Amino acid sequence: MREIDYTNYFWQDHNVRLRAIKEEDWEGCYISDFDTPARILLECAVELPPTQSGAKKFVEQNANFSSTNGRIMFTIENLNGESIGGINLNSIDERNGTFSIGIVIDKEYRGKGYGTSAMNILLKYAFLERRLHKFNDYVLEGNEGSARMMRKLGCVQEGVRREVAYVNGKYLDYILFGLTKDEFIEKRSEGSN
Numbered sequence: 001m002r003e004i005d006y007t008n009y010f011w012q013d014h015n016v017r018l019r020a021i022k023e024e025d026w027e028g029c030y031i032s033d034f035d036t037p038a039r040i041l042l043e044c045a046v047e048l049p050p051t052q053s054g055a056k057k058f059v060e061q062n063a064n065f066s067s068t069n070g071r072i073m074f075t076i077e078n079l080n081g082e083s084i085g086g087i088n089l090n091s092i093d094e095r096n097g098t099f100s101i102g103i104v105i106d107k108e109y110r111g112k113g114y115g116t117s118a119m120n121i122l123l124k125y126a127f128l129e130r131r132l133h134k135f136n137d138y139v140l141e142g143n144e145g146s147a148r149m150m151r152k153l154g155c156v157q158e159g160v161r162r163e164v165a166y167v168n169g170k171y172l173d174y175i176l177f178g179l180t181k182d183e184f185i186e187k188r189s190e191g192s193n
Contacts, residue, residue, distance in 0.1 A: 010121075010125075011074075011121060012079070012121070013117050013120065013121060014117070015078070015079070015112075015113055015114055015117035016076050016077065016078060016079070016084070016114050016117045016118050016121070017076075017077045017078075017079060017081075018074040018075070018076060018077075018087065018118060018121055018122070019074065019075050019077060020063065020064045020065055020074065020075070021059055021062045021063045021064070021073050021074070021075050021086070022059075022063060022064075022075070023059060023060070023063055025059050025063075025075055025083060026052070026055045026056045026058070026059040026060075027055070028083045028106070029055040029058055029059055029086075030050055030051075030052055030054075030055035032085075032104065032106050032107075033047070033050035033054075033055065034050060035106075035107050038104060038107065040140075040167055040168070041139075041140050041142075041143045041146065042102065042104050044140050044165040044167060044172075045165075045167060046167065046168060070090060070091075070092060071088045071089065071090040071102075072088060072089040072090075073086065073087075073088045074086065074087050074088065074118075074122070076103075076105070076114065076118045078109070078114065083106075084105060084106050084109040084114055085103065085104050085105040085106050085109065085114065085115070085118070086103070086104055087101065087102065087103040087104075087118045087119070087122055088101065088102045088103075089101055089122055089125070089126060090102055091136075092130075092132070094132075096133075096134075097131070097132045097133030097134060098132065098133065098134045098135075098136055099126050099130075099132050099134075099135060099136070100135070100136055100137050101119060101122055101123070101126075101135065101137060103115055103118060103119060105118075110145065111145070115145075115146075115149055116149050116152055116153060119149065119153055120153065123135060123153070123179070123184055124184075124188075127181040127184050127185070132181070133180060133181050134178060134179070134180050134181070135155070135178060135179040135180075135184075136176070136177075136178050137150070137155070137176075137177050137178075138161070138174035138175060138176050138177065139174070139175045139177065140165060140167075140172055140173075140174065140175075141165075141172040141173040141174070141175060142172065147175060147177075150177040153179065153187070154179055154183055154184065154186075154187035155177040155178060155179040156177065156178055156179065156183070157175060157176065157177055158176045158177060158178045159176045160173050160174070160175055160176065161173060161174040161176060
């Protein structure tokens, strides 16, 4: 296959590239499922031990944007083409223009700005291509990295849902964040100055 010129590719920035999940991504999914602390922050629960067949089934159900559960699933790559995590657009409410995003960055790639970059790409798509109006999300209490990322993206902390997740013998809060299309555009214009 010819080499791809990514110069004007919508789905990348200076840090990351988003692409469809491929069948061969199952191994990365399987390995990342052993990061229990990250999985708890993502799923708000302790999951059963990962299985290779479970990882293969997940990839099979979501490869090439084939998901039937309303999620648009992507693999996040660094610009060297290494898979470093996943991101998805979900909870899309076309009538009210609201949506959410789920993201996970593999342990060895966290804290390098990859998550913020991937979020910005997907927010740009949701707001400027899908014409959605409001991003709503929550961070599980104690997930300081994701809370920092939300603030960096310009999200406003809108509240706290107290003691709604039971994890490891404790009830934890959801910290609620939101971002409107206008706030996103304003934040982007500040960054270009």
